[in-house]
Amino acid sequence: MPRAADFPSKKRIVVIGLVTIIGFLALSFFISPALYFNVGPRARTATAQVHVRELESAVRMYSKHTGSLPASLADLTMEAMNSKGEPAGPFAPRIPLPPSGWMPYRYEVRADGTFTITTSGEGYTVRVSRGDATVTVE
Numbered sequence: 316m317p318r319a320a321d322f323p324s325k326k327r328i329v330v331i332g333l334v335t336i337i338g339f340l341a342l343s344f345f346i347s348p349a350l351y352f353n354v355g356p357r358a359r360t361a362t363a364q365v366h367v368r369e370l371e372s373a374v375r376m377y378s379k380h381t382g383s384l385p386a387s388l389a390d391l392t393m394e395a396m397n398s399k400g401e402p403a404g405p406f407a408p409r410i411p412l413p414p415s416g417w418m419p420y421r422y423e424v425r426a427d428g429t430f431t432i433t434t435s436g437e438g439y440t441v442r443v444s445r446g447d448a449t450v451t452v453e
Contacts, residue, residue, distance in 0.1 A: 356437045359414035363434050363441040366411040370420060370432050371443045373407040380404070384430055388422045 373391045378384050380403045381395050391407040413419055417436030424430050431444040 356439070359417065359437065360439050360441065362414045363417060363436070363439075366413070366420065367432050367434065367441050367443045369411065370407065370422070374422075374430060374432070377404070377406045380406075384424050384428070385422075386424075388420060388432075
């Protein structure tokens with residue numbers, strides 16, 4: 316039959332439990348700031364991706380209606396006529412502001428009839444070209 320000396324005392328069990336809980340709290344205290352501070356740049360990058368895709372969609376709608384690419388992003392916020400004289404638009408209610416600390420959205424029409432929309436900030440570049448929005452780490 317086991318003796319009372321073979322079992323750990325209740326005080327030892329409580330102390331071991333408290334040390335374990337304090338250890339987990341300390342670990343979470345040191346890990347959570349790293350996770351928290353990384354959320355901001357990722358959220359801003361995701362916001363830039365959404366904006367670039369919205370602008371790309373507006374450029375494509377403008378192009379389908381008019382048969383040509385807009386000269387600038389500002390053209391997306393105005394009514395446009397097609398070759399039949401039919402009005403449409405605006406294709407975007409406004410040009411979105413880039414995330415805090417990021418460069419304004421840059422729109423470029425290439426000679427081959429394609430376009431790119433680009434913004435960058437915090438070491439990331441968000442670019443859409445021919446419908447493929449990608450994030451490039453510089």
